[in-house]
Amino acid sequence: MLDLKITGGHVVLRNEVRRLDIGVKDGRVVRLEDSLADETAAQHYKADGMHVLPGMVDAHVHFNEPAMGHWEGFATGSAALAAGGCTTYIDMPLNGLPPTVSVAAMESKLKAAEGRSKVDYALWGGLVPGKLDQLEPLANAGVIGFKAFMSEPGGDGEERFQRVDEATLLEGMKLIAKLNRVLALHAEDEAMTVMLAERAASSGKGGALDYAASRPIAAECEAVRQALLMAEQTGCALHFVHISSAAAVELIHAAKAQGLDVTLETCPHYLTLTEDDMMNLGAVAKCAPPLRSKEEQEKLWNALAAGQIDLIASDHSPSPPELKQAENFFKTWGGIAGAQSSLELMVDEGHIKRGLPLPLLSQLLSLNPARRFGLYPRKGEIALEADADLAIIDLNHTYTLKSEQLEQRHAYSPYVGRTFSCHVSATFVRGELVYNHSSLVGARVDDQGKWLRYSSRL
Ligand SMILES: NC(=O)NC(NC(N)=O)C(=O)[O-]
Numbered sequence: 032m033l034d035l036k037i038t039g040g041h042v043v044l045r046n047e048v049r050r051l052d053i054g055v056k057d058g059r060v061v062r063l064e065d066s067l068a069d070e071t072a073a074q075h076y077k078a079d080g081m082h083v084l085p086g087m088v089d090a091h092v093h094f095n096e097p098a099m100g101h102w103e104g105f106a107t108g109s110a111a112l113a114a115g116g117c118t119t120y121i122d123m124p125l126n127g128l129p130p131t132v133s134v135a136a137m138e139s140k141l142k143a144a145e146g147r148s149k150v151d152y153a154l155w156g157g158l159v160p161g162k163l164d165q166l167e168p169l170a171n172a173g174v175i176g177f178k179a180f181m182s183e184p185g186g187d188g189e190e191r192f193q194r195v196d197e198a199t200l201l202e203g204m205k206l207i208a209k210l211n212r213v214l215a216l217h218a219e220d221e222a223m224t225v226m227l228a229e230r231a232a233s234s235g236k237g238g239a240l241d242y243a244a245s246r247p248i249a250a251e252c253e254a255v256r257q258a259l260l261m262a263e264q265t266g267c268a269l270h271f272v273h274i275s276s277a278a279a280v281e282l283i284h285a286a287k288a289q290g291l292d293v294t295l296e297t298c299p300h301y302l303t304l305t306e307d308d309m310m311n312l313g314a315v316a317k318c319a320p321p322l323r324s325k326e327e328q329e330k331l332w333n334a335l336a337a338g339q340i341d342l343i344a345s346d347h348s349p350s351p352p353e354l355k356q357a358e359n360f361f362k363t364w365g366g367i368a369g370a371q372s373s374l375e376l377m378v379d380e381g382h383i384k385r386g387l388p389l390p391l392l393s394q395l396l397s398l399n400p401a402r403r404f405g406l407y408p409r410k411g412e413i414a415l416e417a418d419a420d421l422a423i424i425d426l427n428h429t430y431t432l433k434s435e436q437l438e439q440r441h442a443y444s445p446y447v448g449r450t451f452s453c454h455v456s457a458t459f460v461r462g463e464l465v466y467n468h469s470s471l472v473g474a475r476v477d478d479q480g481k482w483l484r485y486s487s488r489l
């Protein structure tokens with residue numbers, strides 16, 4: 032007997048969408064057939080008229096525990112992801128204290144997460160100055176890769192995550208290449224952004240567009256160029272996080288065409304919000320790199336349609352709302368709290384409005400991140416023997432997002448008030464229902480997210 036059958040849905044596979052029923056046993060997909068009508072199953076979910084996608088694999092979230100759970104935590108952050116159809120996330124090594132830059136810090140991260148995550152998770156380790164000797168132990172302990180900041184990451188206190196200097200970056204790349212992991216980079220040129228921010232400050236400019244002007248596309252491209260050069264010399268696999276411009280996409284794409292092992296992500300906010308939104312909404316729409324112009328956004332969509340973008344991640348990075356309030360835009364916390372909306376934004380804007388095929392979007396949201404970071408074939412697509420991590424989405428359900436619907440720690444998001452023409456109806460992790468029609472399913476002993484230790488990368 033099956034544990035679960037999901038019938039009537041249009042199933043989004045790697046290269047096509049098919050009407051299939053899904054049978055689940057012991058957390059895995061064991062049947063994918065035209066009809067399982069005659070099969071008995073302990074649970075039956077009727078997905079008639081709906082689409083069944085692989086759950087999103089969100090490779091970039093900041094859950095700030097330990098010590099910074101008042102910003103965002105595993106319980107609330109993962110609940111938001113579950114409500115948005117995400118079934119696995121990879122937590123960034125910064126914004127918790129201590130940051131994940133040693134095995135001891137990683138252990139305290141894991142302790143904070145244990146038994147409190149709705150969905151499955153993996154961890155990034157950090158590459159920071161003075162801790163090169165920690166890379167190998169962290170890799171052995173199971174981080175899926177390392178993250179470094181080429182510009183100041185912000186945050187307070189001695190212990191906070193530090194920007195990487197050029198020498199550490201080069202040495203780190205050599206070591207990470209040996210460890211066969213990926214180095215994820217926040218690519219913005221520090222010298223350029225610092226100088227432009229100082230210039231703005233000295234001429235009394237503190238508005239949203241002044242902030243955006245201090246982090247130009249040129250700063251992103253400059254950092255990308257430098258990192259690509261080092262990757263070429265060290266053989267280190269790179270992943271550029273939150274790429275905001277088509278010019279940077281082109282640089283990375285060209286390097287890939289030359290044979291470099293490099294990927295890039297962009298985020299739903301660069302595809303669905305612009306600098307006008309940043310002006311109108313305020314710091315809730317502040318991030319680094321900043322939101323760009325409408326024209327730039329169109330170019331990014333074109334790059335996505337042309338297959339030049341590898342994956343989509345939320346970069347969910349909230350703070351307490353007070354830190355979003357300062358008069359001077361430069362002084363407010365940068366980070367967009369969009370965890371709950373990634374899949375719906377991509378399906379709505381990408382598929383419903385722009386006509387991009389669902390399999391393409393699903394590759395960007397699930398398959399590609401799972402493959403890149405060693406989570407495939409358990410995660411990333413709906414296939415026999417894969418974990419039954421599923422997002423059921425209704426493409427005929429229009430709704431306007433209200434802050435009360437947000438499951439995250441602080442109920443703000445730049446998407447509140449936005450009308451979506453699709454809605455996640457249910458989310459399953461390893462065959463367990465973790466979210467159902469606008470309400471989370473209460474914690475059960477057997478429905479808690481598991482830590483995914485790195486195994487091997489394709
Ligand atoms: N310290 C952060 O969480 N920063 C994040 N903030 C953004 N993107 O605005 C990031 O990923 O760079």
Ligand SMILES: [Zn+2]
Pocket residue numbers: 217272273319
């Ligand atoms: Zn970043």
Ligand SMILES: [Zn+2]
Pocket residue numbers: 091093123346347348
């Ligand atoms: Zn981030």
